[in-house]
Structures are given as C-alpha cells and as structure tokens.
Amino acid sequence: MLLRIRDAVDKVTFTFDGAAVQAARGDTLAAALLAAGIDTFRISIVGREPRAPYCLMGVCFECLVTIDDIQNRQSCLVEVQEGMVVTSQNGARTIGRDDGL
C-alpha cells in the first residue's frame, strides 16, 4: 500500500463504491484512491481483469471510473472534490440511460 509523504491538513471526503474515503484537497482522484489502499479501479472490458492506474498522466486509460454518474473518466486527470460519488468502472461503459437509450 502507498503511504502519504505528509498528513493531509485540508481534507475532503468522497465515496468510492459507497464507502467514504478521505483525501487531501488538491489530490488527483487516482492518487486519493491509491492512498486509501484501493487497487482495483475498474474491470477490463475484453479480458475482465482488475485494473489500476498505470501512467498517472492521462495516456493509458487504465484508471477509468464513474464520477457523479459520468462513466469512463480518467481519475488521474480529475481533482478530487468534496462529496464526489465515485464508482468503479465495471467493464464497458453503457450508452444511454434507463429512460430509453
């Protein structure tokens, strides 16, 4: 598990798959999840294997999660916010919502 170099002073709280997670303001979402010990961000689409961030700089698309109902967001490119609702990305994103497509 990764350790923070220094304790978070200005904290924000968000949820990941329903559980509350604390992070330091200014963390990327990917860093915040890794610091909280989460190592499966998504399940891959074709091989259905667990995946975690790899490049942490926006090129590999391994760090995809759903944030506030928006699917397939790169968590390494998003700054964590108070109250964010984050869920792991399970396989392919869906197109459209329940109300029709």
Add this chain to the structure above:
Amino acid sequence: MAFVDECEMAVVGGGLVGAALAWGLARSGIQTMVLDGEDLDLRASRANFALVWVQGKGLGAPHYALWSKASAERWPELAAALAGDTGIDVSLSQRGAFSFALSRCELDAWRIELETIAEQTRGAAAPYEVLGADETRERVPGLGRDVVGSIYSPTDGHVNSLRLFRALHVGMKARGVNYRAHHGVKNIEPIKDGFRLIGSWGEVHARRIVLAAGLDNERLAPMVGLSAPLKRSKGQILVTEKCAPFFDYASTTIRQADEGGVMIGDSEETHSSAIATNQDISAVLAHRAIRVFPALADVNVVRSWTGFRVKTMDGLPIYEQSATHPAAFIAVCHSGVTLAANHALVVAPQIAAGRLAAELSPFHSWRFHAPQNS
C-alpha cells in the same frame, strides 16, 4: 551469378484482396508467393469500415449487385474455413442492416435506387424493406427524432476487419504461402514462361502472376497488358471508446464492433491526397451519428483515421486476365471485405485453373475503353 527465386504463382500485394486470393490459391494446391509493399503504403485493408454490404450496390450494374450478394451469402463458409485453418474467429455478424434516413428525400432516393436494382436484376437482388419512422423505431431502440425512416436488408452485416486480415495472413502461411513484406515490385517484365518481378530487393521469376496491389495496380497493370484506371476517394472514420452492446445490427454509417467500440463513418472526399484527418469532416460525421443515436453525444471518440479507397472509375471491381499475357491476372475492388468470400472461394480457384469464368467478363476493364455508342 545472382540467385533468383522462382515460383509458380506470385501475388503482388498482400492486402485483403491479395491475401484472400493467395489463401484461396494455396487451398487450390498452387505454390504461391506474396510480394507485399511497405508499412507506409496507402493500405485500404487497414482503414476500412468492415461492412459485409450488399444493399444499394449495383445500380445500373446488375452483375455487381448479384456478385456482392453471392459473396455475402458465401461469407459464413469463408469465416468457417478461416476458423478451421487458423482458430481465429473473425466475428462475422449477418443480422441485417439499416440505412437510416434523416430526410424524406433521402429515403425516397434510396427506395427508388433499390427498386431499380430489383428491376434490373429481375428480382434476384438482395431483399429489402422500406420502413417508416415508427416501424424503424420498433426494431431499433434509441433512435433520434430526426430519423424519418430506413431501409432494412437482412443480407447485410459486418465482421472484425483487422481480424479478417490477420486470419487471411495466418491462413496463407499455414498453407505454405511464401509471404514477403518489404518486397514492393517496381517493374514487371514478361519473359518466356512467365514474368520477372523486380524490386530494390532483387527479383523473382514467376510462371503466373496476380496483381492485387491496391492503388498501385494502376501503374503495374499496363506492364502486362492490363488496365486499371482508378480515381481518388478518401474516407474518414471515427471510433469511440468501447461500450456495452447497444446496437445489434449494422448500418451504413454506424456499427458497433464486436469488442464494443462504435465506428462512425465514413466520408468521401475526391480531391484530397492528404493522409491527415480533417476535423471539419469529423464534426459532420459525429453530428450525423448523434442525430441517429442521440445517446452517442456523451460517448468519447478515442481515435479517427482516413484511408484511400481502391476505387475504379465506375466503382465496380476489375477482374481480368491479360489478353496479351494470359498468365497475368488482376483483381481490383473497393469492397474488399464484402467480396473476400468471392475472392477466396471463387476467383482464386478460377485463377488456379488458368481461366476466369464467363460470369466475370462484365468486370473486364474493356468497359472503360469501349466506344460510347449507346
């Protein structure tokens, strides 16, 4: 003295057309070599939209309508034979396909074309239905308000085109075809008992040859008494991130690949030779796709590319045996995915036997040279 390779049959070009023919020739027991070009050649086989498509083809050319239909019908046999040789599943799906009309006038134009094709083929062309807005929506959930109707044809479908390409290459090697990359042919010289194929790499002597060099056919053909006049046609495609299945059919401009990516195509530019994509065209493609399936609006496009079609002056294939050098054949076409089954299962055995069937004579290039006297 320099060592010169010899072979019974040399196929020039290892794209979908060359590979399908080489695999078919090898299955017919012919010792075959494929001389292929460079990775940066313009290669339609790596850029296409992957439809196995019949609907609307062959207006004014009933032989082409029927040739396309026959290939679509042969496709399951091709897919099964490739799976048998290579273990590769090319994900053929032939559940039928739609052309979604965004205006009445578009729908009417298509309907008239299909009626004409049906008439010209005396009803032998692929079946189709013209559907109104409500009927279309009943069959396909999630369509936008702008869709005013559609044409549906049960014959149409799609494959995983890159996997098809790979299966043909694995299959031809498994059957002993000698494949040589980076062996672009600069010159072909007829000699007694065959041809000298010459490149910067050296030369090969072949008793018989098939030209399947895509866009370069135009330059090579006259060297052996053939002809392949081409015109420029650039196409552009957008590909989205992989999505859960949402559209089980195919359509002219939108299809969901077996692994989930949505492909949005494909434009036609006749005056550009630039290989770069054009963002204005991407915008038009995306806009039209969103009018058909509004929910695509929040799906991310992850790549786009362009490709140059191998298109003859009238859009129809050329299959021809040289009159002056009867051991030389040529195959040129702009629907190399659709026609792959015909190429591998019908044309290749004919070339192996040394003669193209009469059925293929309408595809001779003399149609471009004949005096217009009608």
